[in-house]
Every structure is written in structure tokens, then in C-alpha cells.
Amino acid sequence: xxxxxxxxALLALERNDRPMWRRFKAAQLAGSVTATHAxxxxxxxxxxxxxxxxxxxxxxxxxxxxxxxxxxxxxxELLAATRGADVIDAALxxxxxxxxxxxTSDPDDIEPxxxxxxxxxxxxxx
Numbered sequence: 031x032x033x034x035x036x037x038x039a040l041l042a043l044e045r046n047d048r049p050m051w052r053r054f055k056a057a058q059l060a061g062s063v064t065a066t067h068a069x070x071x072x073x074x075x076x077x078x079x080x081x082x083x084x085x086x087x088x089x090x091x092x093x094x095x096x097x098x099x100x101x102x103x104x105x106x107e108l109l110a111a112t113r114g115a116d117v118i119d120a121a122l123x124x125x126x127x128x129x130x131x132x133x134t135s136d137p138d139d140i141e142p143x144x145x146x147x148x149x150x151x152x153x154x155x156x
Contacts, residue, residue, distance in 0.1 A: 032063040034126045037073035038135020042156045044085040065125050069097040069118045097121055112146045126151040
């Protein structure tokens with residue numbers, strides 16, 4: 031099982047949210063992959079000084095995948111199927127595999143995308 035992090039999860043880590051840090055560290059200790067994509071990093075990263083250090087520390091333990099042509103195209107097709115508009119969320123869902131946990135501050139946006147993509151993931155609110 032891997033953790034797939036949206037920008038809300040990254041911002042929770044940046045805020046030093048203890049439950050999010052416990053979840054993150056537990057996944058690392060269990061040998062689980064923690065992943066996101068570069069578009070999500072762009073949503074969270076603002077270069078805000080000392081607090082950004084926590085986000086940088088967390089990202090050092092995250093597999094940041096590129097939002098490349100293939101993922102962008104697949105995300106666009108998923109959005110067409112759901113009449114959605116958020117390519118960042120669609121691409122995030124496509125990183126998940128059956129049994130993975132998507133950690134999000136927007137479960138109402140993520141769930142229909144996961145269903146349409148046929149991903150049997152656990153959606154966890156930050």
C-alpha cells in the first residue's frame with residue numbers, strides 16, 4: 031500500500047499537523063511508498079521561509095512523479111469521463127492503485143474521480 035498525497039496533505043505536513051506526520055512516518059517505517067506528482071508540489075510550495083523547511087523535509091521522503099504527457103493525457107480523459115475540471119486531482123487519482131490510500135483535504139472531489147478511474151482506494155481526509 032502506498033500513500034498518495036494531495037496538496038492538503040502536504041500543507042498539513044508544512045503546518046506540523048501531528049496526525050498527518052504520524053501517518054506519514056508510519057508509512058515510511060512500514061516501507062510503504064509515499065507519492066505525489068509535481069503539479070501537487072506546485073500547489074503547496076510557496077517558499078514561505080522556516081515553515082517551508084518542514085515541507086522540504088517531508089518531500090525528501092516522497093516520490094514526486096512528473097506530470098508528463100502520458101499522465102496529463104490520462105488525466106484529461108478521466109476528466110472527460112467525469113465532466114471534471116481539475117487536472118491536478120485527476121492526475122493524483124491516477125497515481126493510486128487498488129488498496130492505496132489517497133490523503134486529501136477534498137474527498138468530495140477525489141472520490142468521483144477514483145470511482146470513474148476504477149481505482150479501489152481508501153480516501154482519507156486530512
